[in-house]
Amino acid sequence: MSRKGADIVIETLKEEGVDVIFGLPGGAIMEVYDALYRDGGIKHILARHEQGAGHMAEGYAKATGKVGVAMTTSGPGATNIVTPIADAYMDSVPMVVITGQVPTHMIGNDAFQEVDIVGITRPITKHNFLVRNIDELPLIIRKAFYIASTGRPGPVLVDIPKDITQQLSDVKIPSLEEVKKALPGYKPHTEGNIQQIKKAVKLIMEAKRPVLYVGGGAVNAEAQEELIELAELMKIPVATTTQGKGAFPENHPLALRMLGMHGTYYANMAVYNSDLLIAVGARFDDRVTGKIDEFAPDAKIIHIDIDPASISKNIIVDVPIVGDVKIVLRKLINELKRKGAKVTHPEEREKWLEQIEKWKKLHPLTYKNSKKVIKPQYVIEQIYEVTNGDAIIVPGVGQHQMWAAMFYKYSYPRQFLNSGGLGTMGFGLPAGIGAKIGRPEKEVFVIDGDGSFVMTMQEIITAVQYRVPVKVAIVNNAYLGMVRQWQELFYSKRYSEVDLSLQPDFVKLAEAMGAVGFRAEKPKEVREILEEAMKVEDRPVIMDFVVDREENVLPMVPPGKSYKDMILEDGRGAEAETMYLVG
């Protein structure tokens, strides 16, 4: 049956099970929007800026594990979505971006709204395509979904010239088998090498001071069950990255919570003193390792990851295991059990866990609360309480992001959705909208900074239009807070261009856009407005929490320093307490 290229696009998307597209139309993509309208089978969310559409698709994908789909026109539409593409690439988010392109015969002519988006996004996509022929259109779209969602997930862009959306063809939609056959060079490893797994088992049983270091790969692989089983079977404490949050429940006795620059004292001390580090779906980001020569200096390292290129990239590891984290952990557990899951040095293991308990007691995550001014950490704690620890939390980027990571406890995967790799301010609100659309049964809280919020705040209108009841808590310190903190600590308080005291009235802004607005200026108002906000079910709520301006995120490992140079929650150095450590 002959139909237009645009109809083929919609037909193929439906074949892939797409139920929602985030986007904004324009000349080059108009045919596809017309087909979307005529078909009526896929919901479309009209963002107010393509960056918003991209982050919404990311939020949807991060919250559900499904592929997020975004669509824009050519030229400025396409360049506006570059940031979310880079963001998705860094955080391994499965996403397909469809862009319109000028007609084939105009490509390369500097035509109106032409940009070489395939060239621009080459280094920030897992793969990208320019469609040259209508008959390859369905195969390319199916390839895009297959590539985006398998192996180490990532964004894939499909650029479709306008004439191709207008031409007619009777091409059939290829089967998955045909798609795989058309990708002979693409074969993700999933199984894990059994010899390496055996080596890992030996190291795990012999270790005296093991630690699990868990990243986003464990979330993508849905490996929570295996992680809990392994940790409990061998009594191994577990630290996670921001991407790995929720892969291991943070209220579990073996949880060390977050490691790295703003990790807990006990997670960092445990990693620093470990003699075996088992990295699971993590990539040794510099925000995690700090000074690399002093990262876990005494430890042997096992690294399990689906991406062979992630292994030994920053740090040479002892036992590399390439494979799907869930599958490898399952095999590892089976192998451990086959060997009796014995610990060679049970007494030392016991002492290790005792030592960690001591560290937990010595420096728990705390802050000094106040009756006069609202402390940002207090806001997060109250959000934790009113949501019973069950909400999906989506932060922007800055201090508030770290407080949200520290003072809310995460218990399930895909519960903390943040821009971890690229650190994109403006991610929070649109990603939160996407997450709520993907998981409407969950309470979704965007915890944003006043700086981050204004970067994409126009998407409030989108949330109002589609009645998406996201809750937005702005931790308003009237500063680009995280930059101010660095200026305070490392630039003798020279506060260069971080003052945001002139901001819109967020309550009026919310109301002007059709949302509900609240403000809290005193600690006792925090709980009140949160409870009010929880009652709103048909539109977004914007809460402006006016907080202590100069509060810092602590503990902190200064950039480029090692864990033992940590600044503690009271501002003192950790040196005094770490004399008995390795090295």
Add this chain to the structure above:
Amino acid sequence: MADTVGGAEITVAKSPRLRQTRKGQVRKHIINVKVRNEIGVLARIATLIAGKGYNIESLSVGETHEPGISRMTIEVVGDDIVIDQVVKQLRKLIDTLKVRDITDVPHVERELVLVKVHTPTSRARDEVLRIVEIFRGKIVDVSPETYTIEVTGDEEKINAMLELLKPFGIKEMARTGKVAMRRELFIEEGNLE
């Protein structure tokens, strides 16, 4: 020296194995890449290598005996550990079928050079002709003032010949960049020629 952490004995002496951090030997690497001949594949590979901060010394591409499949020989100078990263990243590209760093395996390397030499006198012509013969080159074009010479060989041979031709005055030169292939059996190169 030893100390304890929570009762467990640990070494306090300088950490036994300081983490190796992306520091390896810097040298020339020859990477073979088999690719599907898709649009943009060359750009993708070049972008990837450039993105890691490496300069491509030479790159040659051509079709193989299999339809739709090309082979590239890439020469890059860099740190062993980072080149290993580059190889792994190249393997991840969707259109690459096989990537192999053949630097440390026995392999054959060849390059073709066209060089136009200034030969206005008969004496110069005689001498250049002799050099060309010694290096098994060919004269492929002649004019009253110049010889254009074609020569194939490995880097050493080509450089040696160019060195000898330099005093005559090189007017133009074009090199293809290397092509390289792993040897099936280890036979010393001299025996083959």
